[in-house]
Amino acid sequence: MVHFVGAGSGAVDLITVRGMELLKKADIIIYAGSLVNKDLLQYKKEGAECYDSAYLTLEEVIELIKKAEKEEKEVVRLHTGDPSLYGAIREQMDELDELGISYDVTPGVTAAFGAAASLGLEYTLPEVTQTLIITRVEGKTPVPELEKVRDLAKHKTSMAIYLSTGLLKKLEEELKMAGLEEDTPAAIIYKATWPEEERYICTVSTLEETAKKNNIKKTAIVLIGEAIRTVAKESKAVRSKLYSPDFETEFRKKN
Secondary structure (H helix, E strand, O other): OEEEEEOEOOOHHHOOHHHHHHHHHOOEEEEOOOOOOHHHHHHOOOOOEEEEHHHOOHHHHHHHHHHHHHOOOOEEEEEOEOOOOOOOOHHHHHHHHHHOOOEEEEOOOOHHHHHHHHHOOOOOOOOOOOOEEEEEOOOOOOOOHHHOHHHHHHHOOEEEEEOOHHHHHHHHHHHHHOOOOOOOEEEEEEOOOOOOOEEEEEEHHHHHHHHHHOOOOOOEEEEEOOOHHHHOOOOOOOOOOOOOOOOOOOOOOOO
16 A cells, blocks of 8 residues: 655654654655655654655655565655645556556645745735645746636736746746736745745845845745735735624624
C-alpha cells in the first residue's frame, strides 16, 4: 500500500494528524527532499527506510515501491504542501494502477494557505474579489495556451503564483500586460510557515527588485491582488453580510 501524504507548507506541526500517523507507521518513506522540511522525518519509526526523491527518477521511485510491495511493506510518498498541486502524483498513480498496487491520498496545507495565514490575509473579501487563482509563470515547462498569466490576471482577482521566483521580471511584464496597475499590491513569502520564513509586501512593479534586495531566489510564493491592501493597512475590509445584524440566515433571524 502506498500513501501519498501532503507534508504541509513547512512547519512540522502543520502536517495533518492523519499524515503524521501514516509517517509513524511507514516502513518506507520517499520524500521530496528539495522542498519538504526534513524535520518531519522525526515522526518516522525506528528502522524505517528514507529515500530523497530529489535524486530519483519516476522509474526509480516506482522500483522502490515495487520492492516494498513485494515485501509487504507500507510506503509513504511524502510530497510538499498538498499533493494535488504541482505534486506530479498522477503519473505515479498511473504506474501503480498498471502494477495493481493500491494507494490513497492524504491532503496537506499548501503554501498559498500557509502564506495567507502568516500574513493574516483573506483572499476572498466582500466587494473586492471572491476568487483565488492558483497558477505559475510559464518557464521551461509550458502552460496551456489559455492559462498564460497575462490572461488569468485580467480577472483582477487574488492570485497565488507558484514556482516562479526565478521569473519575477517576466511575471511583472505579464501582470502589466493584463492591465494591472504598477501599484497593485503584491507579496513575496519565502518558506511560508518555516522557522526561517520571510515576508515582504511590495507591488506588481517591484517584485523583482524586492526579491533581489532580499536575496530570494527560490522556495517562495508570490501573491497578487487588492486584498493585500488590508494586510498593508492601506484599506479596511468591507464588513461581510454573514454576521451583520440586518442579514437573516438559516440559524439567525435579523434584528
